[in-house]
Amino acid sequence: MGKQEQLMETKTFTHPLIEIMDSTLRDGEQTSGVSFLPHEKLMIARMLMNDINVDRLEVASAKVSEGEKDAVKLICKYAEKVDMLNKVEVLGFVDGKQSIDWIDSCGCRNINLLAKGSLRHCREQLHKTPDDHVDDIMRSLDYAEKMGMGVNIYLEDWSSGMNDSPDYIYHLMERLVQTNIKRFMLPDTLGITNPLQVIEFFRKMRKRYPDVHFDFHAHNDYDLAVSNSLAAVLCGAKGIHVTVNGLGERCGNAPLASVQVILKDQFMARTNIKEDKLNDISRLVEEYSGIAIAPNQPIVGDNVFTQVAGVHADGDNKNLLYCNALVPERFGRSREYALGKNSGKANVALNLQKLGLELTPEQMAKVSKRITELGERKEIVTQDDLPYIVNDVLKHTTPEEKVKLISYMVTSTYGLKPIASIKVEIRGKQYAAESTGDGQYDAFVKALRKIYKTYLDRTFPILANYAVTIPPGGRTDALVQTVITWRNGNKMIRTRGLDADQTEAAIKATLRMLNIFEEQS
Secondary structure, three states: OOHHHHHHHHHHOOOOEOEEEEOOOOOHHHOOOOOOOHHHHHHHHHHHHHHHOOOEEEEEEOOOOHHHHHHHHHHHHHHHHOOOHHHEEEEEEOOOOHHHHHHHHOOOOEEEEEEEOOHHHHHHOOOOOHHHHHHHHHHHHHHHHHOOOEEEEEEEOHHHHHHHOHHHHHHHHHHHOOOOOOEEEEEOOOOOOOHHHHHHHHHHHHHHOOOOOEEEEOEOOOOOHHHHHHHHHHOOOOEEEEEHHHOOOOOOEOEHHHHHHHHHHHHOOEOOOOHHHHHHHHHHHHHHHOOOOOOOOOOOOOOOOEEOOHHHHHHHHOOOOOOOOOOHHHHOOOOEEOEOOOOHHHHHHHHHHHHOOOOOHHHHHHHHHHHHHHHHOOOOEOHHHHHHHHHHHHOOOOOOOOEEEEEEEEEOOOOOOOEEEEEEEEOOEEEEEEEEOOOHHHHHHHHHHHHHHHHHOOOOOEEEEEEEEOOOOOOOOOOEEEEEEEEEOOEEEEEEEEEOOHHHHHHHHHHHHHHHHHHHO
16 A cells, blocks of 8 residues: 555544543642632533533542632532533542542542553652552552442553553453553653654554553653554544643643644544634633733634735635634634734734725725834734724724823822823713722723712623733833733733833723723723
8 A cells, every 4th residue: 555545544434423532620639829619610510511512521639629629619519410420530630438438528530540650750759569559559549339339540651651661551451441441541651752653552552452442641751642542543542632732741731722723624633623712712721821822823723814925915815715624613713814014914904804994095005004014113014903093094084083182190109009091971971980900001991990980880801810021121211012811701802002101101001991891892
């Protein structure tokens, strides 16, 4: 069989249903600096079970803390209520009854038992012989069965074990396959394998134990977590472990969104994942974890559905010549056309079309020229900016602003809290208020909220993320770009402000948000 025929055979092979086990709340929480609160774990778990429809959910490690116990209890209570308790799993240890009792007390019915998958770990970490370790595992299995608990087992450091002590692994397996273990989970704990090794190791395991359910758990130290996961599926893995946004220790784990789309598009594999909510879960985890998603992160990054070059926008306008199977609507998103020095008239035209604005060729040329000038200054130009740029260039009337800043004053005095005094016009009426805050911008927002609450009996979106960037150069008068993300119920609003003063830039972003908010209300 030639190489091309082999590729075609792989391409057309339809895999059975692949289980997706998400470990964001366990392995993902091992990301440096990440610690989810119990209610945050519950919200993430609910979205993963209901909206994303993962097959299984690893939510914690046993015996970590009382806070962890509270979180697991909350998740299990909710899961039982919606008849999804079978999806919830907790990592436990070969420690007699301790982990099993801890997990049972939380209301969870599934333990992922952490055993040693390499002789080196067994000898040097546990200081035990292989037979001693297997005996300990068997005692834990007997107790778990007595407690009515389902058991999956991790062979920790399995990839190293296959490299340097495969006979140890086979020795464990010979005894363990005779038990009621549901799944044998094979981790690349140190992230050391490449796809060819994964194929080799999985083929050996599958040849010896053809009837066993094997999962693969990848780490991304060599940026191969996704590739290795796909190699495992190609060789018969029935389950793949992922985390949202690729969170995890060191370089992280295989990202849920990337694994899903490649399994479906490149391997024609079937999963139960609902793709239209992948962006939503990524943003929720980004907010709770504090770990920003890279703009070029496939599927969920800010820029991945943004065309920059004008020739690409022109091609998309002519029968979508620059689009592939990863259409943004598939993930609850929309395609955007960047505005900057490389955008050209086609990008501008498509953005104006979305806004319902029509310009003459002469007017279009002027607006395109101004956008190019802004791009040369390294300013980010968004679709929200476009009506203002059009007005600035052509002296047209901008779409009516429902919220206008009439005046404001912020003061900062050493030893005292900053004070903001503001006057705004909302839908034609003027209101004034003042407030203190932990910073000048905080005081400004609190004064705004006071106006909305006192005079309008309303609240506006909650600030979810606040990022400040300064163009290179190191000048004291450098422009400051403030990007603020707001949460309005289930919707997110992201606005930008640009100014030489950071507070002023944040205020501009806030006013833009309020006008979007009023337009949606």
